[in-house]
Every structure is written in structure tokens, then in C-alpha cells.
Amino acid sequence: MLVPHRFTNFDYCLIYVSSLVIECLISRGSSSLNQLHDYCRLSSNEINEQDITLSVSFLYLLGKTTYNTALDTVELSKAPNVKVK
Numbered sequence: 379m380l381v382p383h384r385f386t387n388f389d390y391c392l393i394y395v396s397s398l399v400i401e402c403l404i405s406r407g408s409s410s411l412n413q414l415h416d417y418c419r420l421s422s423n424e425i426n427e428q429d430i431t432l433s434v435s436f437l438y439l440l441g442k443t444t445y446n447t448a449l450d451t452v453e454l455s456k457a458p459n460v461k462v463k
Contacts, residue, residue, distance in 0.1 A: 389422045396433040398425075400442070400454070408446065408453035 388394055395418060402409055402417040409417070411430055418425045434452055437443040444455050 390424045390429055392429075392433055392436060395425055395429045396436055399430065399433050399437060399452075403443070403452065403454045408449070408451040410451050414452065 398418045398421055399414055402414055406413070406417075411427070411434065414434070415425070415427055415430045418430060434443060434445075438445065442455055443452050445452055
């Protein structure tokens, strides 16, 4: 369970990094893990590759992202009645 506590650093917690990943995917469409890392590093220098991988895995488990193995990219899943820019 994801429960914040007084030692949680919100600059690179899973929820914050996941929000940055979603923001990047909305603005750019599909992106590689390296591109997601570069985008998220603009907000906080403490975000590393493991944080990006964990957030993409988290979003994949929720059904919010898909992974294209042929192109090695991540993209947002398209909901039936929601338009993604």
C-alpha cells in the first residue's frame, strides 16, 4: 500500500514520478524510457532510471500505459471515451 509518512520525499516518490511520466506521454505521445528519464530530470535531479521504471510498471499494472516492444516505447492506453492530445 502506498502510504505517505513523515520521511517521504515528495520530490521523487512513486506518485509524483508517475504524474511526470503521464505529463510527458500526454505532451509527446510515445516515448522511450530514456526520453522519460530526461523529461523527469527537468523537475528533480534526484529522479533516476529505477524511479522511471517503477512508475512505468505501476502505470502498466493500472492499465494506464502500454509498452511497444518492437519500438521500445511507452505510450498511454486509450480509454474508449477519452481523447488524448
